[in-house]
Amino acid sequence: MVSFDKLRASYTRSHRHRMQQAETTSIPLNAPSANESARPISWVHITTELTKARLNALVVLTTAVGFLLACGDAIDWMRLSIAMLGTALAAASAAILNQVIEKRRDGLMLRTRNRPLPAGLVPSSVAFTAGCILGFAGFALLATEINMLTGVLGGANILIYVLLYTPLKPRTTMNTIVGAVCGAIPPLMGWTAVTGRIDPAAWVLAGVLFVWQIPHFLALAWKYREDYARGGHAMLPVFDADGRITSQAALLTTLLLVPLLLSATMFGLTGWWSAAFSFFATLLFAALAVQFARYKDDRTARTLFLASIAWLPLVLLVMVIDRGPVSVGAFLRGRPNDRIFEMNSPPPALESPR
Structure with missing residues (x-):
């Protein structure tokens, strides 16, 4: 075990060294490359960057998965579309407001310096207004056309992301845990x-x-640890110079996915095929985490990160395909095909939007 004082001293030395490297770089931090400066900037590009459209597509996907797992075979496609749209508006709002707050830090990082706000393509006041409008629209849509609980969850997600996760990023490595809450909602x-x-x-x-x-994020943060240090973000890999704590945390949390996914079948959420697929897919995922823990280098971190991107949609897809066909109780009673919901009797809350 490493004492807290030794760990903190390692953090401080690592952070100081990386910041000194950033200060002595010969590349102007907010200067675009030749290719970037020659590339025409469209409003479509600006909008997708501000709203983090590619990242938030995954957020909307997880909302759809939650909907499909809950409704069984009785799918109200209009209601699903409204839920996804409301989620997309809320996620876009959080992304924009996050970038308004982090404009200066984004300008210090090579990976984010060409985003619309630090690049001067959009005024902060315009982005802030757009973020607020989108957030209110998402909450209103979900609260009025779906139900109040869903609207409150969407609004809470915006507030947690903007008022907790974003301010914590330069202050504590625990920001990753808070950010993970936003992804779970x-x-x-x-x-x-x-x-x-x-x-x-x-x-x-x-x-x-x-x-x-x-x-997923620890692998990404390890790859960009110098850039996060340059931006002043307190990510674990910035302080964990040898990568021991980062890689062990990645491995342990990957292994934790195994009992979680098996419990999905125990709760009647998914079937046995989903449990088997998730088990073996997660073992492969964990094997890559073992490689990262062994070598602690950019190559194994990148492999783990890419595997995490492939793992999630595959596991979620199989969960949806094999959704709720059995429960353990039904299996023990000799009726393994009992469903969570009767096909002709959807849950009471599943009503057409007003």
Whole structure:
């Protein structure tokens, strides 16, 4: 075990060294490359960058997964579309407001210096106004056309991301945990859009998303640790010079996905095929985490990061395909095909939008 004082001293030395490297770089921090300066900038590009459209597409996907797992075979496609749209508006709002707050730090990082705000393509006041409008629109849509609980979850996600996660990024490595909470809420929103409540199975699904984000982000943060240090962000790999703590945390959280996914079948959320696929897929995921823990280099971190991107949609897809066909109780009673919901009797909350 390493004492806290030794760990803190290592953090300080590592951070000081990386900041000195950043200060002596010969590349102007906010100067675009020749290719970037020659590339025409469209409003479509600016909008997708401000709203983090590619990242938030995954957020919307997890909302859809929560919805489909909750409704069984009785799918209200209009209601699903509204839930996804409301989630997209809320996620876009959080992304924009986050960039308004982090404009200066984004300008210091090579990876983010050409985003619309630090690049001067959009005034901060315009972005802030757009973020607020989108957030209110997302909350209003979910609260009025779905139900109040889903709207509250969407609004809470914006507030947690903007008022907790963003300010914590330069202050503590625990920001990753808070950020993971934000990623765990969208599948709950999909679930509550159907049921109007948060059931135990919904917490299992949210737990999977929460835990998955930790190895996913730690692998990314290790790859860009110098850049995060340049921007003054307190990410664990910035301070963990030898990568021991970072890689061990990634490995342990990856292994934690195994019991979480098996419990999805125990709660009647998914079937046995999903349990088997998730088990073996997670073992492969964990094997890559072992490689990262062994070598602690950029190559194994990048491999783990890419594997995490492939792992999540594959596991979620199989969960949806094999959704809720059995429960353990039904299996023990000799009726393995009992469904969570009767096909002709959707949950009471599953009503057409007004």
